[in-house]
């Protein structure tokens with residue numbers, strides 16, 4: 001009996017500290033590799049992200065939120081390809097937007113000096129927090145619009161299509177969505193020109209937070225739920241019930257959901273079924289790449305079912321989805 005109590009206590013402690021410990025550990029690892037071992041910021045970020053990803057994957061088996069979500073099916077191949085494409089795009093999209101924004105950068109540089117807009121003298125953590133808050137504002141609205149504008153939802157549905165949540169879901173994005181989803185992040189970086197170290201810390205925070213946000217790990221982070229858009233909030237965002245999934249749009253922080261009234265954290269309730277409404281939504285990579293462009297009457301797209309839901313507010317739809 002004493003053993004059981006200790007085990008439960010240990011699990012609740014881990015549920016509280018695992019996320020902050022992982023995020024701080026990954027950011028500190030990247031910083032240490034960069035400063036003490038002369039690795040480039042990019043290499044340091046990649047090593048810390050991979051290490052944190054593997055660490056999170058192990059914890060999915062030690063402290064699972066739902067045992068059934070640890071069962072692999074064809075989604076593993078699909079998500080691995082998505083993650084590889086997403087990672088490659090992150091690398092190549094920045095030069096494209098730098099080129100597009102070159103006139104604005106030139107104007108700001110001539111007027112203020114290229115290094116004078118950003119508070120380089122601030123503590124690095126404060127610089128990171130400032131950049132997170134700035135980038136989150138645009139990400140929040142892009143994401144919220146993606147749930148309400150039909151053609152945007154067509155692309156965003158790919159991210160909502162898995163029927164289980166696990167760490168690799170973090171990379172499941174349609175490449176077209178990835179292209180415009182990076183705009184609100186890249187514009188502040190290109191225009192404000194923070195140091196490479198701030199960019200490195202931002203990339204590690206973004207990737208590791210994303211892995212953990214989707215991880216099948218039982219967390220209970222208390223007041224941190226009012227700072228980070230973490231698992232307890234983000235699971236509702238992946239719910240099949242539309243009234244629940246059209247909430248918690250925050251990428252890393254939850255600040256703009258709190259400000260604009262889309263924060264959702266019901267107490268003592270577990271999320272129901274995860275995924276999109278369309279039972280025929282493709283599970284393979286190629287099928288998901290094509291899906292946003294298909295429009296066949298015999299194969300309705302997911303947005304048509306969402307539209308139907310909003311038009312009718314069908315109560316039985318909610319009941320079915322929460323089974």
Ligand SMILES: [Zn+2]
Pocket residue numbers: 143147156159160237
């Ligand atoms: Zn979404």
